[in-house]
Amino acid sequence: MTSTIVRAGLSGEHWYLADPDAMSGIIVGNSTARPLSDVPTAAARPLTALTPRSLRESLRLVLRQGDTLFHDAAQTSLLRYRVIGAAGRTVVLSDPGHIKSIMTVDPAIAPSATRTSPLRPIIGSQSVLTSIGERHKRQRAMLMPHFHGRAAASYREAIERATSRAIDGWPVGEVIELADLGQQITLDVIMTAIFGIGDDRASTPAEADLRFQVVRLLRRSTWPVATAAQLVNARNPEPVGFTRWALKPVDAAMYRVITERRKSLGGNDILSVLLDARDSSGAALSDDEIRDELMTLVLAGHETTSNTVAWTFERLTRHREQYLRVREQVRADGGADVVESLINESMRSRPVVPIVARELLAPWDFGGQRIDAGTVALVSILLLHHRDEIYSRPFAFDSERFLQTRPSPTTLMPFGGGNRRCLGSALAMAELRTVVTEILRRVDLETHERPGERPRHRNVTMIPNDGGKVRAVAKV
Numbered sequence: 001m002t003s004t005i006v007r008a009g010l011s012g013e014h015w016y017l018a019d020p021d022a023m024s025g026i027i028v029g030n031s032t033a034r035p036l037s038d039v040p041t042a043a044a045r046p047l048t049a050l051t052p053r054s055l056r057e058s059l060r061l062v063l064r065q066g067d068t069l070f071h072d073a074a075q076t077s078l079l080r081y082r083v084i085g086a087a088g089r090t091v092v093l094s095d096p097g098h099i100k101s102i103m104t105v106d107p108a109i110a111p112s113a114t115r116t117s118p119l120r121p122i123i124g125s126q127s128v129l130t131s132i133g134e135r136h137k138r139q140r141a142m143l144m145p146h147f148h149g150r151a152a153a154s155y156r157e158a159i160e161r162a163t164s165r166a167i168d169g170w171p172v173g174e175v176i177e178l179a180d181l182g183q184q185i186t187l188d189v190i191m192t193a194i195f196g197i198g199d200d201r202a203s204t205p206a207e208a209d210l211r212f213q214v215v216r217l218l219r220r221s222t223w224p225v226a227t228a229a230q231l232v233n234a235r236n237p238e239p240v241g242f243t244r245w246a247l248k249p250v251d252a253a254m255y256r257v258i259t260e261r262r263k264s265l266g267g268n269d270i271l272s273v274l275l276d277a278r279d280s281s282g283a284a285l286s287d288d289e290i291r292d293e294l295m296t297l298v299l300a301g302h303e304t305t306s307n308t309v310a311w312t313f314e315r316l317t318r319h320r321e322q323y324l325r326v327r328e329q330v331r332a333d334g335g336a337d338v339v340e341s342l343i344n345e346s347m348r349s350r351p352v353v354p355i356v357a358r359e360l361l362a363p364w365d366f367g368g369q370r371i372d373a374g375t376v377a378l379v380s381i382l383l384l385h386h387r388d389e390i391y392s393r394p395f396a397f398d399s400e401r402f403l404q405t406r407p408s409p410t411t412l413m414p415f416g417g418g419n420r421r422c423l424g425s426a427l428a429m430a431e432l433r434t435v436v437t438e439i440l441r442r443v444d445l446e447t448h449e450r451p452g453e454r455p456r457h458r459n460v461t462m463i464p465n466d467g468g469k470v471r472a473v474a475k476v
């Protein structure tokens with residue numbers, strides 16, 4: 001019955017081409033959830049081995065993640081898989097009650113599953129994103145003051161300048177990929193916030209090389225071999241094969257910048273803060289720790305924000321009436337509210353991080369179903385954002401959806417939640433508001449004439465397959 005609703009809703013089997021009036025058919029079960037012990041009762045489990053079944057299920061999730069999850073969520077309220085490289089079994093959650101129970105509990109019994117994150121071989125095991133427990137708490141406390149709302153506001157000028165530069169260089173009449181344009185902007189902003197390279201200080205050759213290497217790394221991560229590398233690396237804490245090769249020049253550039261900056265301490269930027277930081281015993285962070293932290297901030301902040309810009313216009317330009325309405329509002333009075341609603345709707349319908357993971361170190365009860373300690377719980381932000389009982393017409397793109405309704409942190413979670421909620425969310429929102437507003441204000445856009453772009457999964461992100469192609473028909 002439920003699967004009939006889904007098939008009726010989706011054209012073919014692709015969720016992203018679903019009829020806007022379709023229902024997702026995601027099963028609504030019993031929303032109660034609680035840990036069955038308040039102390040960790042399981043040592044972490046061994047990683048799931050390669051078997052025909054785990055290979056099949058892993059490939060379904062890597063290659064056809066969205067379709068797999070929508071299909072399976074219409075059959076049962078708690079999805080279970082065997083995923084290569086994950087500790088123990090894997091469950092996928094999309095019920096807001098179930099998600100809340102793992103996001104609000106003591107992180108000691110549901111820590112982030114960083115041990116099995118596909119990002120760990122790339123960003124290392126010592127950063128705020130890949131550490132847990134006391135170490136995570138300390139690093140988050142150290143970085144937080146540099147990422148909250150006021151700090152993000154202090155980067156406003158840098159964001160505005162980077163946006164203007166990018167729009168000035170935007171060729172009229174040609175089809176361009178907005179993910180590329182977004183990357184130029186977000187990289188400029190990150191170089192300012194993290195490395196303190198603003199207009200008042202030219203970058204050194206080492207810093208310029210780092211920028212070049214980061215862009216090259218991202219390009220290489222789009223090669224098909226990178227998807228295979230993701231599976232190979234899933235079983236290794238250290239990078240191997242292609243990933244190791246691709247990281248080498250970026251790491252070399254990163255260490256050169258760290259060495260250079262150790263000789264000229266004293267800036268306000270994050271790198272200076274990390275170089276100055278001392279732990280309770282007075283010890284400074286090692287170069288390896290600083291490298292992991294910098295790599296995390298550069299990668300976490302860069303692709304996510306630029307692809308959110310790309311998705312926003314991929315969606316909006318395919319809904320011409322909505323595009324014209326928002327553009328008119330922005331040109332009339334700045335349109336702050338409609339832009340906010342547009343960004344939220346874009347992140348609802350195409351969350352660039354569609355899944356976040358926690359390791360359940362205690363047994364859990366999800367709506368009457370018992371889950372063993374040692375299970376990995378994947379929170380499907382994508383499914384949560386498409387539940388029929390929360391969002392009417394979940395497959396429809398409605399840029400005004402959040403104009404009257406304030407998004408709730410339990411039902412709109414593009415930045416994850418709990419003690420691991422995105423550290424850069426205020427900076428990301430500041431960037432998105434400026435970039436989206438300025439593009440609407442200064443450029444007349446046309447869609448690239450095709451159905452919606454296919455979502456592609458790269459590491460932890462879900463990005464538009466063609467980079468969000470649009471054509472600027474005029475600049476004002």
Ligand code: HEM
Nearest residue numbers: 129300301304305308353356415416417420422423424428
């Ligand atoms: C639209 C842009 C962005 C999106 C959608 C996004 C999304 C996310 C998500 C879903 C998480 C995981 C949360 C969880 O596990 O519950 C996360 C973590 C993180 N993000 Fe972002 N992010 C964005 C931009 C940024 C920026 C600009 C930065 C910094 C420059 C950043 C730095 C981080 C860091 C350091 C973490 C790890 C936090 C921790 O584990 O304590 N992100 N982000």
